[in-house]
Amino acid sequence: MTKPLPVGATIGILGGGQLGRMLSVAASRLGLKTHIFEPEANAPAGDVAHKVTTADYEDAVALRAFGQSVDVITYEFENIPTSALDLLESLAPIHPGRAALATSQDRLTEKTFLRDLGLQTAPFADVTDMDSLNAAIAEIGTPAILKTRRMGYDGKGQARIMAPDDAAQAPADMQGAPAILEGFVDFSHEVSVIGARGADGAVACYDPGENVHEAGILRTTTVPARMTAAQRTDAVLIAARILNALDYVGVMGVELFVTPGGLIVNEFAPRVHNSGHWTQNGCTICQFEQHIRAVAGWPLGDGSRHSDVVMENLIGEDMDRLPDLAKTDAAIHLYGKAEAKPGRKMGHVNRVVKA
Amino acid sequence: MTKPLPVGATIGILGGGQLGRMLSVAASRLGLKTHIFEPEANAPAGDVAHKVTTADYEDAVALRAFGQSVDVITYEFENIPTSALDLLESLAPIHPGRAALATSQDRLTEKTFLRDLGLQTAPFADVTDMDSLNAAIAEIGTPAILKTRRMGYDGKGQARIMAPDDAAQAPADMQGAPAILEGFVDFSHEVSVIGARGADGAVACYDPGENVHEAGILRTTTVPARMTAAQRTDAVLIAARILNALDYVGVMGVELFVTPGGLIVNEFAPRVHNSGHWTQNGCTICQFEQHIRAVAGWPLGDGSRHSDVVMENLIGEDMDRLPDLAKTDAAIHLYGKAEAKPGRKMGHVNRVVKA
Numbered sequence: 001m002t003k004p005l006p007v008g009a010t011i012g013i014l015g016g017g018q019l020g021r022m023l024s025v026a027a028s029r030l031g032l033k034t035h036i037f038e039p040e041a042n043a044p045a046g047d048v049a050h051k052v053t054t055a056d057y058e059d060a061v062a063l064r065a066f067g068q069s070v071d072v073i074t075y076e077f078e079n080i081p082t083s084a085l086d087l088l089e090s091l092a093p094i095h096p097g098r099a100a101l102a103t104s105q106d107r108l109t110e111k112t113f114l115r116d117l118g119l120q121t122a123p124f125a126d127v128t129d130m131d132s133l134n135a136a137i138a139e140i141g142t143p144a145i146l147k148t149r150r151m152g153y154d155g156k157g158q159a160r161i162m163a164p165d166d167a168a169q170a171p172a173d174m175q176g177a178p179a180i181l182e183g184f185v186d187f188s189h190e191v192s193v194i195g196a197r198g199a200d201g202a203v204a205c206y207d208p209g210e211n212v213h214e215a216g217i218l219r220t221t222t223v224p225a226r227m228t229a230a231q232r233t234d235a236v237l238i239a240a241r242i243l244n245a246l247d248y249v250g251v252m253g254v255e256l257f258v259t260p261g262g263l264i265v266n267e268f269a270p271r272v273h274n275s276g277h278w279t280q281n282g283c284t285i286c287q288f289e290q291h292i293r294a295v296a297g298w299p300l301g302d303g304s305r306h307s308d309v310v311m312e313n314l315i316g317e318d319m320d321r322l323p324d325l326a327k328t329d330a331a332i333h334l335y336g337k338a339e340a341k342p343g344r345k346m347g348h349v350n351r352v353v354k355a
Numbered sequence: 356m357t358k359p360l361p362v363g364a365t366i367g368i369l370g371g372g373q374l375g376r377m378l379s380v381a382a383s384r385l386g387l388k389t390h391i392f393e394p395e396a397n398a399p400a401g402d403v404a405h406k407v408t409t410a411d412y413e414d415a416v417a418l419r420a421f422g423q424s425v426d427v428i429t430y431e432f433e434n435i436p437t438s439a440l441d442l443l444e445s446l447a448p449i450h451p452g453r454a455a456l457a458t459s460q461d462r463l464t465e466k467t468f469l470r471d472l473g474l475q476t477a478p479f480a481d482v483t484d485m486d487s488l489n490a491a492i493a494e495i496g497t498p499a500i501l502k503t504r505r506m507g508y509d510g511k512g513q514a515r516i517m518a519p520d521d522a523a524q525a526p527a528d529m530q531g532a533p534a535i536l537e538g539f540v541d542f543s544h545e546v547s548v549i550g551a552r553g554a555d556g557a558v559a560c561y562d563p564g565e566n567v568h569e570a571g572i573l574r575t576t577t578v579p580a581r582m583t584a585a586q587r588t589d590a591v592l593i594a595a596r597i598l599n600a601l602d603y604v605g606v607m608g609v610e611l612f613v614t615p616g617g618l619i620v621n622e623f624a625p626r627v628h629n630s631g632h633w634t635q636n637g638c639t640i641c642q643f644e645q646h647i648r649a650v651a652g653w654p655l656g657d658g659s660r661h662s663d664v665v666m667e668n669l670i671g672e673d674m675d676r677l678p679d680l681a682k683t684d685a686a687i688h689l690y691g692k693a694e695a696k697p698g699r700k701m702g703h704v705n706r707v708v709k710a
Contacts, residue, residue, distance in 0.1 A: 004678070007689055025380050028403045031689030031702065048383045048403045284636055284686045284707050293681075302684030306707065307661055323359070326648075329657030331639045334362060334386030347386065352639050352661065 005071055005296040007031035012070030012092065014084075016043025016052065018335035018345065019076035019272050019288075022280075024048045026288035032296060037066045044335045045076075057084040067091030074250060074295045078104050078270055079151060095199075095295040096250040100270040103246065108149045108180045110267060117241055120264045123183035130171060136181040137164050143184050146170045148177045185264050187257035191225040194276035195239035196290045197248045199297040204290070205236045206283065207305045211255070211275050217343060221275045221311040223282060227258065234263050242268055251276070251291035274345070278309040281331045281350035308353035316342040325349055360426055360651040362386035367425030367447065369439075371398025371407065373690035373700065374431035374627050374643075377635075379403045381643035387651060392421045399690045400431075412439040422446030429605060429650045433459050433625055434506060450554075450650040451605040455625035458601065463504045463535045465622060472596055475619045478538035485526060491536040492519050498539050501525045503532040540619050542612035546580040549631035550594035551645045552603045554652040559645070560591045561638065562660045566610070566630050572698060576630045576666040578637060582613065589618050597623055606631070606646035629700070633664040636686045636705035663708035671697040680704055 005011075011027050013020045016038030024034040024045050033050035036043060039057065046052040051069070055062030057080065067073065067088045074095055085101070088094060103113050111124045125136035127146060137144065142164060148157040159173040160166070161181070171179075190213070194206040210225035211218055227235070239254045242265075253273025255266040276287035285293075285301030293301055314321075319340040325332060334347035360366075366382050368375045371393030379389040379400050388405035391398060394412065401407040406424070410417030412435065422428065422443045429450055440456070443449060458468050466479045480491035482501060492499065497519060503512040514528035515521070516536070526534075545568070549561040565580035566573055582590070594609045597620075608628025610621040631642035640648075640656030648656055669676075674695040680687060689702035 004681070007674070007677070008691070008693060021383065025383060025403065028376065028380060028691065029686075029688050031691050033402050033691070047388055047405045048380065050402045281639055284684065284705075299682045301681075301686075302707075304684075306709075319362070322362070326359075326656075327654045329639065329659075331384075331656075333384050336363070336383065336386050336388070338363060350639075352657075354661075 004298050005032065008033065009071040009296070010035050010050065010069065011292065011296065012037065012066055012073040013045065013049075013076060014073065014080055015076035016040070016045035016049075017076055018044050018337075018347075020045035021048055021335060022288045022333070023074070023076065023272065023292060026286065027292045029289060030292060030296065030298065032292065035066060035070050037063070042338065044337055047336050057081045060087060063087050064091065072295050072297075074291070076271055096248050096252070096270045097246070100246045100248055100252070104268060104270050106149050107147055107182075107267075108178070111180065111182075113245075114242070114265050117245055119238055119241065120262060122185045122264060122266070125181050127171075127179040127181050130167075133167055133171060133179075133181065134164075137161065137167055140181055140183040142166075145182050145184070146174060146179050147182060148174055148179055150177070185257050185259065185266075187259045187264065189226060189258050190266065191227060191235065191256050191258055192221070192273065192275040193235045193239040193254045193256065194251060194273055194279065194287050195236075195243050195254060196251045196287075196294055196300055196303070197243040198294050198300045199249050200299070201244075202300055203240045203243055204300045204303050205239050206276060206279055206287065206303050208232060208235045208256070209275050209278055209311070215343075217315060217345075218274045218313055219315075220313070221278055223278050223305065223309050223311075225258075231258065231263060238263060238265060250294045251287050274313065274348075275311075277333065277348050278311040278350055279303065280333065281352050282307045282309040310351045310353065312349050312351070313345055314347040314349065316340050316344055316346065319346050359653050360387065363388065364426040364651070365390050365405065365424065366647065366651065367392065367421055367428040368400065368404075368431060369428065369435055370431035371395070371400035371404075372431055373399050373692075373702075375400035376403055376690060377643045377688070378429070378431065378627065378647060381641065382647045382651075384644060385647060385651065385653065387647065390421060390425050392418070397693065399692055402691050412436045415442060418442050419446065427650050429646070431626055451603050451607070451625045452601070455601045455603055455607070459623060459625050461504050462502055462537075462622075463533070466535065466537075468600070469597070469620050472600055474593055474596065475617060477540045477619060477621070480536050482526075482534040482536050485522075488522050488526060488534075488536065489519075492516065492522055495536055495538040497521075500537050500539070501529060501534050502537060503529055503534055505532070540612050540614065540621075542614045542619065544581060544613050545621065546582060546590065546611050546613055547576070547628065547630040548590045548594040548609045548611065549606060549628055549634065549642050550591075550598050550609060551606045551642075551649055551655055551658070552598040553649050553655045554604050555654070556599075557655055558595045558598055559655045559658050560594050561631060561634055561642065561658050563587060563590045563611075564630050564633055564666070570698075572670060572700075573629045573668055574670075575668070576633055578633050578660065578664050578666075586613065586618060593618060593620060605649045606642050629668065629703075630666075632688065632703050633666040633705055634658065635688065636707050637662045637664040665706045665708065667704050667706070668700055669702040669704065671695050671699055671701065674701050
């Protein structure tokens with residue numbers, strides 16, 4: 001185990017969006033400074049950071065200066081260019097580590113990793129050309145969904161294959177990128193577990209939350225989720241198995257489908273997660289502070305839930321409701337983004353459910 | 356009522372210590388930026404602020420630039436030079452207003468104001484010279500305490516008069532400054548109420564906390580305080596009377612002595628208060644956000660208590676206990692101060708008491 005970072009040390013954060021912003025605030029509570037690296041100007045995290053570097057991930061000079069100015073590096077998004085990581089890892093420790101990044105950046109690697117751990121996933125198969133696609137459809141059946149192995153979100157880089165005849169068009173939709181075919185899962189609802197693992201190997205998980213999406217974007221997370229006690233235990237064990245297998249340090253979001261046949265792992269994100277925002281008002285130590293504690297080598301904090309919470313994302317024009325929301329007893333968390341574009345996450349509210 | 360500040364607006368904060376730091380974090384949750392004005396370099400609030408101006412309160416150019424860059428001005432300490440306020444008030448609204456500042460800056464004005472409101476205070480009398488001191492002692496009796504009307508803290512600028520014979524030396528201790536003689540109050544314990552008043556005149560008070568001091572510095576605040584239901588109601592009514600009389604906008608800390616004859620007002624501070632730090636882990640909306648909401652013209656938030664809390668200040672060498680504290684389930688709040696000098700407030704911990 002590395003020595004805990006002393007008060008006054010600096011945490012470098014790759015990415016200056018809302019997750020970086022809330023990580024930065026959490027770091028301040030522990031007397032730690034943050035330095036944000038973000039290509040876009042006026043980063044939300046910049047308002048609450050000790051320092052901000054505005055530069056591209058291809059800017060080796062800026063990356064080097066950043067890496068030399070910080071004591072540890074973490075990140076708020078998983079698609080960090082490999083070249084940037086190669087440069088930075090010689091300058092400061094990166095947590096969570098590269099195994100987690102490499103695994104989660106590639107859907108085929110991720111699913112294979114999960115299956116090799118003995119966890120249930122949707123049926124999947126590697127697709128590199130028309131022959132392997134036809135073989136995959138024969139194995140998995142339809143309906144199924146073809147996804148690029150890397151990148152893609154909110155339905156981009158995906159093609160639904162409702163019947164074998166749809167296969168002909170699908171590779172064109174992928175534009176020749178390596179892909180994965182995934183079978184559909186018949187689930188009643190989606191939950192997620194926010195797990196944390198400290199530098200000492202200690203694991204702590206928050207109570208699972210139940211997620212509702214709209215148009216591919218998380219709309220609400222409700223805690224507690226509808227689950228049996230056995231399912232809750234399973235969810236925590238699944239998260240712990242993933243965290244330990246990756247020798248992970250930090251907070252991870254694990255999305256699970258609840259089915260009659262048990263919990264099926266959808267995917268994990270090697271970072272704080274939107275479905276964990278409820279912890280800010282439901283727990284003494286929120287996911288952001290838990291992540292900072294982990295990457296700083298501090299002991300994990302108390303993540304037990306003191307209140308039930310419904311978290312609702314404020315997306316785009318939801319911001320028009322702000323004057324009314326401010327009059328309620330909801331806790332408001334805004335990200336300081338200038339313009340409320342459609343589909344853009346502008347903030348969230350946590351409604352604490354009182355006994 | 357003024358219009359609520361829009362998201363993206365800037366709150367100017369006079370003073371960059373821990374209170375400014377926690378106000379700045381609270382502002383970020385509401386999508387508001389902060390600009391800190393602080394004479395000392397490396398201000399704790401600077402780590403989490405959009406902008407920091409490091410300049411003296413006599414620097415009219417810096418003050419003017421600051422005042423022109425912000426939408427509203429608030430402060431984290433009450434002894435702001437009058438000349439700075441005179442300059443700033445022409446540039447942006449100042450909340451809480453100058454009536455509260457003028458009243459709380461002068462012990463005689465404060466006590467007179469409280470008495471005129473019909474509230475109980477310690478017996479007091481104006482002291483300008485030896486004759487008025489002797490008259491005050493004859494009226495109030497001994498033991499009593501002579502204090503300068505302005506400034507002074509932690510026992511500085513004070514002289515105890517245990518018997519009438521002590522009077523001869525006392526004015527010398529005051530170095531000729533205008534003073535006030537205060538009689539002793541026989542109280543069982545001290546409590547404080549953190550009250551808030553919005554721009555719309557709405558008043559909300561947090562549950563009273565019970566304070567323990569050591570060497571003149573707050574050591575712990577425990578919530579709930581030992582009080583009867585009637586005393587709790589009285590405490591809230593007292594705070595509301597003060598807030599309304601001053602047409603106050605913002606959060607105020609009111610210190611009260613609990614006595615068999617009722618609650619006696621010790622003093623009030625026109626700002627967020629150390630004895631309100633427990634609200635960070637006991638309420639959905641903490642005192643810092645409540646203050647920001649008020650000065651930004653937003654509706655007050657939900658200050659009801661979801662948990663019992665014991666707040667303990669970390670003073671000077673208390674920081675040596677940090678590694679052990681980090682292993683407990685306490686919520687840690689550090690101020691980012693470089694050096695742990697004796698008597699210096701370095702942070703605090705909130706211990707949530709579980710049912």
